[in-house]
Amino acid sequence: RRQERDRFVESVFRAVGLPLLRARARHAYNVVEVAALVEGVLGAEAPQPAPSTAAPAEGADLDAVLEGTAQDDDAPPACPKCGSPMVLRTARRGPSAGSTFWGCPNYPRCRGVVR
Known part of the structure; x- marks a missing residue:
């Protein structure tokens, strides 16, 4: 019964042109390993993250710019x-x-x- 369902799911994903990722069920997952699996399936199609911070404007006070990154140290x-x-x-x-x-x-x- 599960194999029948798996074939159905595969056919649906193939029909709509979406990649299907299969992973073994585990007690816990490592984020880095899952990201590597997803990247392996998506390959070059994987969206690249946009830069989260813009470069400081010329003449910007360096201390003020660095002050905004202090919260990252407390993460x-x-x-x-x-x-x-x-x-x-x-x-x-x-x-x-x-x-x-x-x-x-x-x-x-x-x-x-x-x-």
Whole structure:
């Protein structure tokens, strides 16, 4: 029954001219690996991201320009297992009780931790 459904889905995607990405079901996914899969399927068709920041105007105050990038330094680290932006948590029990650490927001599916 699943093979029949898969053939149907493949025919629909082929009919409308869309690429179909197949990936194994997993407990958690790594963002970098998924991006590589998508890029492999799309190839040169993959849209290139537009530059997110414009070049500073001539004569612009460098300190003022750099001040706008300070928030990037405060950005949470990416989860080493799935790539999601991590959240700051506080240990409640054990020898590390009271200390803070970066934990994956996808817990318990993903147990990525950065200390």
